[in-house]
Amino acid sequence: MNIHEYQAKEIFKQFGVPAGTGQVARSADEAVQAAKALGGERWVVKAQVHAGGRGKAGGVKICDNADEVRTVAADMLGSTLTTQQTAGQGLPINAVYVEKPAAIERELYLSALVDRATRRITFIGSPAGGMDIEEVAAKTPEKIMQISVHPAAGLQPYQSRQLGFFLGLNKKQVGAFVKFMHGLYRVFVECDASLVEVNPLVVTEQGDLLALDGKLNLDDNALYRHPDYAAMHDPSQEDEREAKAAEHDLSYITLDGDIGCMVNGAGLAMGTMDLVKLHGGAPANFLDVGGAATAERVTEAFKLITSGAAVKAILVNIFGGIVRCDLIAEGIIQAVEQAGINVPVVVRLEGTNAEKGREMLAETSFDLIAAQDLADAAEKVVKAAKA
Numbered sequence: 118m119n120i121h122e123y124q125a126k127e128i129f130k131q132f133g134v135p136a137g138t139g140q141v142a143r144s145a146d147e148a149v150q151a152a153k154a155l156g157g158e159r160w161v162v163k164a165q166v167h168a169g170g171r172g173k174a175g176g177v178k179i180c181d182n183a184d185e186v187r188t189v190a191a192d193m194l195g196s197t198l199t200t201q202q203t204a205g206q207g208l209p210i211n212a213v214y215v216e217k218p219a220a221i222e223r224e225l226y227l228s229a230l231v232d233r234a235t236r237r238i239t240f241i242g243s244p245a246g247g248m249d250i251e252e253v254a255a256k257t258p259e260k261i262m263q264i265s266v267h268p269a270a271g272l273q274p275y276q277s278r279q280l281g282f283f284l285g286l287n288k289k290q291v292g293a294f295v296k297f298m299h300g301l302y303r304v305f306v307e308c309d310a311s312l313v314e315v316n317p318l319v320v321t322e323q324g325d326l327l328a329l330d331g332k333l334n335l336d337d338n339a340l341y342r343h344p345d346y347a348a349m350h351d352p353s354q355e356d357e358r359e360a361k362a363a364e365h366d367l368s369y370i371t372l373d374g375d376i377g378c379m380v381n382g383a384g385l386a387m388g389t390m391d392l393v394k395l396h397g398g399a400p401a402n403f404l405d406v407g408g409a410a411t412a413e414r415v416t417e418a419f420k421l422i423t424s425g426a427a428v429k430a431i432l433v434n435i436f437g438g439i440v441r442c443d444l445i446a447e448g449i450i451q452a453v454e455q456a457g458i459n460v461p462v463v464v465r466l467e468g469t470n471a472e473k474g475r476e477m478l479a480e481t482s483f484d485l486i487a488a489q490d491l492a493d494a495a496e497k498v499v500k501a502a503k504a
Contacts, residue, residue, distance in 0.1 A: 118335045119167040120349045123214045125331035128308060128346075134300040136328040139216030141165070148190035149183050151215040158182070161216045162189045166208040167354040169316070169332065170200035172248050176210075179218060186215065201251075209353050219327055224317035225284050226250050227298070229305050232265065238305060240264040240272075240298065242280045246317040272302040286320070293326050308346065309339030358402075358421050365417045367406060374399025376502050377422035377431040377460075379415070381406050381440050389434045392491055398499035401428050407440075415448020416455060423458055430461045430502035432494055437468025446474035453483045461486060461501035465494040 126136040140151035152160045164176035171177050176198045180186045190213050197207030226246030232239040243261045245253045253260055262283045264276045277298040281291035297318075305313050314332040321327055340347040352360040362369030368383065376398045380386035383405050390400040406418050422431055435445045445466065452458060465488040466474045478485050486501060488494030 118337050118340065118347075118350055119354065120333055120335065120346070121165040121167070121212070121214075121351065122163065122331055123165060123212070124349050125333035126328065128304060128333060129300070129328055129331055132300045132303045132307075134297060134304065134328055135326060136331060137216055137219060139214050141212050141214055142190060143212050144194065145187045145191040148213055148215050149187050152180075152183055152186045155215065155217050157217050159218050160186055161218050162186060162193065163214040163216065164193050164198050164210045165212040165214055166198050166200075166203075166210060167351070168198070168200045168202040168208055170202050170248065171198065174198055174200040176200070189213075190215075206356075211351075211353060219319055219329060220322040221317075221319045221329070222322045222324075223285070223320040224329075225320065226253075226316050227301070227318045228312065228314040228316070229301055229310075230312050232263075235265055237268060238266045238272075238302070240266070240276075240280060240301075242284055244284045246319075250316055266302070272299060274299075287324075290320065290324060290326065297326050304333070308333070309336045309342065310334060311336050358424055362404075362417075362421055365414055367404065367414060367418055367421070369405075369418075369421055370403040372400050372402050373427075374401045375427045375429040376498055377401045377404075377428045378434070379404050379406060379418050379422060379431065380434045381436065381445075385434065385436060389432065389491065389495070392495035393432065393499060396495045396499045398495070398502055406445075413448070413451075415445055416451040419449070419452030419458065420455070423460070428460060430463065430498050431458070432498040433462065433464045433466075434491060434494055435464075435466050435468070435474075437466065437471055437474075441470045442466040442468060442474030443470040443477060444474075446477040449478060449485075450481055450483075453481065458483070461498070461504075463488055463494050463498040463501060465489075465491060 123141045129136040142148035142151045160180050162178050164171055178189045180189055193210045193213055197209050199207040224247040226243040228241045241263050245260050264280050266272050274295050277295040278291055281294035286294055301313050312334040315328045317329050319327050319329045335346055356371045358371055359369050376393055378389055378400050380389050386405045393400050406414055463486040486497050488497055
C-alpha cells in the first residue's frame with residue numbers, strides 16, 4: 118500500500134528521521150493558513166499523489182507570498198497530475214503539502230527495499246540524487262552503491278559510515294548519517310515496509326541532513342498489525358477497477374491488452390497470460406479469483422473484466438482443485454445474465470466437477486467457446502479477439 122509524502126514524513130519523524138516542517142491542506146484557504154502558521158516569506162506547495170517525478174510535471178511550486186500559495190493550491194486541487202511514473206494516466210490531486218523551503222547545498226539519493234536475489238534488506242545510495250536519479254542509474258551505475266543488511270545482525274554502523282563516505286559526506290555529517298540510516302532501517306522493519314525512499318536527501322547550507330521528500334510503501338499482508346497505517350489508504354490514487362476488486366478479495370491488475378483473463382491461482386494466471394502472448398494476443402488484465410472462489414466472486418470478476426472498454430474477448434481458465442468447476446460455471450451464467458456480456462468467451466474447465474460445469478455451460482443460450490486444453494484456449498481466444 119502506498120501512502121502520501123506528508124504521511125511518510127510524519128512516520129519518518131516518529132523514528133527520528135529529520136523531514137522538515139510542513140502542513141497538509143485540502144483547499145486554497147487551508148493552504149494559505151498553513152503557510153501563515155509555518156511562518157517565513159517563501160513556501161513550497163507540493164501536489165500529493167502516489168507517484169514520483171512531480172517536480173518535472175509541475176506538481177511542485179515555490180511561492181514567494183501568500184497570494185501565490187492560494188493561486189497555486191487552487192490550480193492544483195481538483196486537477197490531475199501525470200508524471201513519468203503514472204503510465205500516461207493522471208492521478209487526482211485532493212491535497213497539497215505546504216512546506217518551508219530548505220537551503221540546499223547538495224542533493225543525494227537513499228532508499229531501502231528487499232533484494233529478492235539476496236533475500237535481504239538492501240540500502241541503495243547515490244551522491245547524484247534528485248529528479249534525474251533514473252538517468253543516473255541507467256547511464257552512470259558507478260555512482261550507485263548497495264549495502265546489504267544481514268537479517269540476524271541488522272544494520273551495522275560501519276555499513277552506514279561506508280555509504281556515507283561514498284556519498285561524499287564529511288566526518289561530522291557521516292555521524293548524523295549513521296543515525297539517519299538507522300532511523301530508516303527501523304521504519305522499514307517496524308512498519309513492515311516494502312520500500313522506503315528519500316529523494317532527495319539534501320545536505321543543507323548549514324551542513325544538516327534532511328529528507329526533502331519521502332516515499333513509503335507498506336506491505337499489504339502486514340496491515341492487520343498496523344490499523345493506524347491501514348487508515349492512511351487513499352483509493353482515489355488507485356485504478357478504479359483494482360480498488361473495486363480488492364473489495365471482493367480479488368487479485369486484479371489492469372494491463373493494456375484486449376483479452377480479459379479470469380483464472381484461479383496466480384501461477385496459472387501468469388502461465389495463461391504467457392500463452393496468450395505466445396499466440397499473438399495481449400492480456401487486458403491479471404485476475405486471480407482465488408482457490409476458494411464462489412459464484413458471486415466469479416460474477417464480480419466478469420463485471421470487472423467487461424468494464425474495460427478495450428476487452429474484445431474473455432478467457433476463463435479454471436483448474437478445479439479446491440474450487441469446484443460447477444461453481445465457476447454458475448458464476449459465468451450469473452455474469453452473463455447480470456453483466457450483459459457481448460464479447461466472445463472461451464472456457465477451459467479441468468478438475469473437480471469439470472464435467473458437470475461443462476454441462477451447465479452447454480445448456481445456456483449464451484454461445485460459449487469450449488477449449489480442450491490451455492494451449493487450445495489461448496489460440497481460440499486470440500482468434501476470437503482478432504475477429
